[in-house]
Amino acid sequence: MRQFTRPGTFVQSHTFCKAFNHNFFLCRIRVGRSIAGFGLSPGITKEQRLDVENLMKNAFQKLADDLSGSYFPLTGMDEAVRQKLVDDHFLFMSGDKNLIAAGMERDWPEGRGIYHNDAKTFLVWVNEEDQLRIISMEEGRLNVFNLNERLGHHLGMYFFRR
Secondary structure (H helix, E strand, O other): OEEEEEOOOEEEEEEEEEEOOOOOEEEEEEEEEOOOOOOOOOOOOHHHHHHHHHHHHHHHHOOOHHHOEEEEEOOOOOHHHHHHHHHOOOOOOOOOHHHHHOOOOOOOOOOOEEEEEOOOOEEEEEOOOOOEEEEEEEEOOOOHHHHHHHHHHHHHHHHOOO
């Protein structure tokens, strides 16, 4: 896994590219973000976590064009939906010993969920390790630079406007 730093857009991103064979690739570039005014994991309270989720559900409803999609809260998630998200390798799971030891899985699964656009190329995990884990992904032959630029564009367009 390589780490990239891009001043001015985001602090740190993680790029994951996996070659399944010589012709098929999957690449994910992800960034973790925190929201001002809310406690950081593991110090976030249950109420703050629910407030972050509600804030993001409202924000997701405003996403348009290539970012429009659906939010799936973990609490009360239908088993068929859960299995589809697992099969698509989108869903994060509980049970990580390090997260449990750090107190980051308190009140599981309340206040947590996942958003993805209709094309499944843009995902946001809510209240996993970070308050927001924003992911841009692409399948097939790809240009990592373009994938990173797309993520930076979406971050600046929707998540960091003042």
